[in-house]
Amino acid sequence: MIGAAFISRPMEDNSPSVNWLEVLSADVETAIAGVRAVTRLRYGGRDRLARLNAGRVRREVAAFGPPGWPVDVVHDPLEPEGDWPADPSHALLTNVPAESDLDKDLVGDLIARCVVSLHPARP
Numbered sequence: 001m002i003g004a005a006f007i008s009r010p011m012e013d014n015s016p017s018v019n020w021l022e023v024l025s026a027d028v029e030t031a032i033a034g035v036r037a038v039t040r041l042r043y044g045g046r047d048r049l050a051r052l053n054a055g056r057v058r059r060e061v062a063a064f065g066p067p068g069w070p071v072d073v074v075h076d077p078l079e080p081e082g083d084w085p086a087d088p089s090h091a092l093l094t095n096v097p098a099e100s101d102l103d104k105d106l107v108g109d110l111i112a113r114c115v116v117s118l119h120p121a122r123p
Contacts, residue, residue: 003108003112006108008096012096020089028117031089051119052116060114070095
């Protein structure tokens with residue numbers, strides 16, 4: 001897993017979207033299936049979903065990251081919109097450096113170190 005996968009894109013305003021798995025189910029595989037069912041993204045055949053531990057992300061970036069990037073996870077459920085169902089698990093990984101920020105590589109790599117497991121994005 002490379003840290004660049006966790007860097008904020010221009011449209012994300014330093015807060016990439018993530019999913020809070022426990023909102024969907026205590027069982028990881030059931031929760032991953034739930035994420036696939038409510039996603040508003042189009043996954044490619046080789047795409048993966050990374051499972052992170054939010055507390056570890058906060059601790060790693062605070063301990064080893066540059067000052068000024070207190071990364072956090074904020075629950076941000078999405079209401080149904082058009083053809084998309086509600087997403088009660090939607091959350092934001094806040095205060096993540098953007099592609100243009102000098103600290104992006106370090107913070108992204110620290111977040112990548114917190115990956116617990118990878119899952120196919122498509123079943």
